[in-house]
Amino acid sequence: MDPTTTSRRTFLKVAVGVPLTGAALAACGSSGPTQAGAGGGGGNAGSAGSGTATYWFLSGPPGEAIRQASVNRFNQANPNTKIKATTFQNDAYKAKIKTAIGAGQAPTIIWGWGGGGLKSYVQANQVEDLTSWFAQNPDVKNRLFPSSFGAATVDGKIYAMPAETVQPIVLYYNKKVFDKVGVEPPKTYADILDLVPKFNAQKIAPFSLGGQSRWTNMMWLEFFLMRLGGNKLFDRVMTEKGAWADPDAQKGLQMTQDLVKANGFVKGFSSITADSNADQALLYTGKAAMMLHGSWSYGIQVANGGSFVPSGGLGWMNFPPIDGGKGDPGDTVGNPGQYLSISAKASDEQKNIAKNFFKTQVLSDAENKQWIDTGQVPIVKGTEAELNASKDKDFLNFVYGIASNAKFFGQSWDQAASPTAAETLLDNISKLFQLSISPQQFADNMNKVIGQ
Amino acid sequence: MTALAPPAAARATAQSTRTGGRSGSVAWMALPALLIFFAFAVVPLAGVLFLSFTRWDGIGAIHAAGFQSWRSVLTNPGTLHALWVTFLITALSWAFQTPMSLLLGTFLAGHQRYRGVLAVFFFIPLLLSSAALAITYKALLDPNFGLGTGLGVSFLSQDWLGKGPLAVGVLVFVVSWQYIPFHSLLYQAGVRQIPVSLYEAAQIDGAGRLRQFFSITLPQLKYTFITSSTLMIVGSLTFFDIIFVLTAGGPADATRTLALDMYITGFQGNQMGPASAIAMILVLVGLVVAVLLQRLGGRDRSASQLEGM
Secondary structure (H helix, E strand, O other): OOHHHHHHHHHHHHHOOOOOOHHHHHHHOOOOOOOOOOOOOOOOOOOOOOOEEEEEEEOOOOHHHHHHHHHHHHHHHOOOOEEEEEEEOHHHHHHHHHHHHHOOOOOOEEEEOOHHHHHHHHHOOOEOOOHHHHHHOHHHHHOEOHHHHHHHEEOOEEOOEEEOEEEEEEEEEEHHHHHHHOOOOOOOHHHHHHHHHHHHHOOOEEEEOOHHHOHHHHHHHHHHHHHHHHHHHHHHHHHOOOHHHOHHHHHHHHHHHHHHHOOOEOOOHHHOOOOOOHHHHHHHOOOEEEEEEEOOHHHHHHHHOOOOOOOOOEEEEOOOOOOOOOOOOOOEEEEOOEEEEEEOOOOHHHHHHHHHHHHHOOOOHHHHHHHHHOOOEEOEOOOHHHHHHOOOHHHHHHHHHHHHHOOOEEEOHHHHOOHHHHHHHHHHHHHHHOOOOOHHHHHHHHHOOOOO | OHHHHHHHHHHHHHHHHHHOOEOEOOHHHHHHHHHHHHHHHHHHHHHHHHHOOEEOOOOOOOEEOOOHHHHHHHHOHHHHHHHHHHHHHHHHHHHHHHHHHHHHHHHHHOOOOOHHHHHHHHHHHHHOOHHHHHHHHHHHOOOOOOHHHHHOOHHHOOOOOOOHHHHHHHHHHHHHHHHHHHHHHHHHHHHHHOOHHHHHHHHHOOOOHHHHHHHHHHHHOHHHHHHHHHHHHHHHHOOOHHHHHHOOOOOOOOOOOHHHHHHHHHHHOOOHHHHHHHHHHHHHHHHHHHHHHHHHOOOOOOOOOOOOO
16 A cells, blocks of 8 residues: 555545535544455455445435345345445435545445446546456346446446446326327427427426426436437537537537527426425426426326326326437437445455345345336346336336337436536536526537546 | 634633733643644645645545646636625625614613513524525425415515525525524623613713614624624625525526535535635635724724723
8 A cells, every 4th residue: 555545545534624614524424434454554454254344325215225125135144244234315425425435434335326426436446346256247247238337337347236227317298287288298309399388378387397406407408419419429528529519519509598498497497406306296286297307206206296197197208309310219318227336445355245245135136126116127137027017017118118229328427427527517507507608608618628 | 713713712822821820821721722723723724725736536646736726716707706606695694684683682682571582583593403494495485386386475486596686685585584693692792781871871961762772882882793793704705504405506606605616616526626725715715804804893902982981
């Protein structure tokens, strides 16, 4: 272990207590689990027999209970080794996990979204390379959707176990509102533009949007660029300097602002957060006619919407094609999975516990059933029978169909990009939706961070 | 608040050496406070200063980067905008809170009927945590499910937090709602310190209530005013929790103050170097403002307001 790393860590432990922001403090906390061998010198801290690995993940229904259940099953099946779980709320987790990894206090199993965030851990040598482990355990690898490995791979090596569910972004609509206004669901983007004034005339918002969360706005831009310029453009704008000046990208940015100006989004969208599910409440209470949201929203609407979903009120479709666009209408974007990495600072024993957990409990049949029960599709092949047996089989088959048929399943830009580029992107997207910058200014601002 | 601590601590040592002669030096009594202050304010401050000359993503190795962070922060129009928003919110909340607290405090210092009961209600906001308060207000102000919809009053269904200037106004209101009770308490204590004989003399001279307020109460509250203003202004500079929960700096960057800018740059954007530079700017601004406010009170802190009494 080189001395500079150690001094940085020591320094960090002190510096991290900067009392300037409460949140910074909250993010660092005091309860970081201590790990045998964390930052240790040459000798391996082989505390034989103790066998406790740690695992941090997101709180909140429905995922928390399912993740916890898998941990419990593992602990029951392996009485000598324990996994200790700690849960965090979404935004708090994002800040906490970064700080913990930077301070050498990471949990053994790091829950994440893959992509750019994972890459920053890899560049700092903080996560274990799992390529050879997957080679030794082809059964584990081959049962998962191949598309889920893209966001787990950095420079050709696999650094995370894909887990949980596939989450494409879906265009939801309220069938009851469509019947009331007497209109048909859109087949192209031109239909959407025709629908906007019709809903506004009835004092129903055409689209619900939790704009304060920013990534919600981003989904619109992602589909515009994907449908207009195809999946090449979708990737290029986050990797290639100057790609936002592409005519299709500029057109997508302009279409976003046109939709805002046409009152396409619900009044006050820029102060609505997606975390509070208020955007989804607008759809199932009939105050908004349509909504672009992740497939996880289905379960939330079932849970919170009363009779709305069971009575057939909810409709869904893939984002419609745009006339003259180069993109394949079957392509989609979203989260190809969630990702579990192993901290490079964990002891060998802890790493083995984690690998055993990946092999035996992650996406086990029992866990898959729980995901399906909440209206989500686990990233495992051959679950058609289980999906068809579910009360939500229509929606589940739709998601399974998108995930297995899409020629291109893009990872959300904010997850795929480096955290620095993602922050700039989200900041500029919120300004784009406020009409405070033009498409050209957007491109200029993004050029400063892309490709660095 | 951090910025206020150094002069106070330094003064404490200076005074104790001067006046502690009677029973030996008591300077050591300041030691625990000094140690804690050093460990939790000076050391991290030095750390932040060091980080501002580096490039670090919070995870990997720290690289020296010279003035790169400072250059990027100082040339970024976002920093200037954040500074402006910070000053705007500070000035507005000071201008709103001071008269309200002064009037409430003076009222509470009197002996009116029901005063005790009313005081309990006035102080309730002081008991609530900022985050809980912000979440509550966010729910009340929701443009579609908030107070306006609940009561059926369309005026209340504004896009309170979704339009730039309106969002700033709402923030100032919520912040004031929370902190006015505290400053009322300060003014109440200040008013109670004023000798009754002053008022009795004024009454004999035929001064009415208003005249008494402007000629006796206000001038006598000079130091309370300075204390309260310092707390308000330096506190406002570092406001974070309420803004973060209510608007997260939005819409766009309309309420993105320096403190918020620092957090977003550092912890969401993974750029600890520029975030540290912003933090240093915040410290400097806070120090300068605090010192200026102390100057405002005149240099001779022992000057009496009660000469001839």
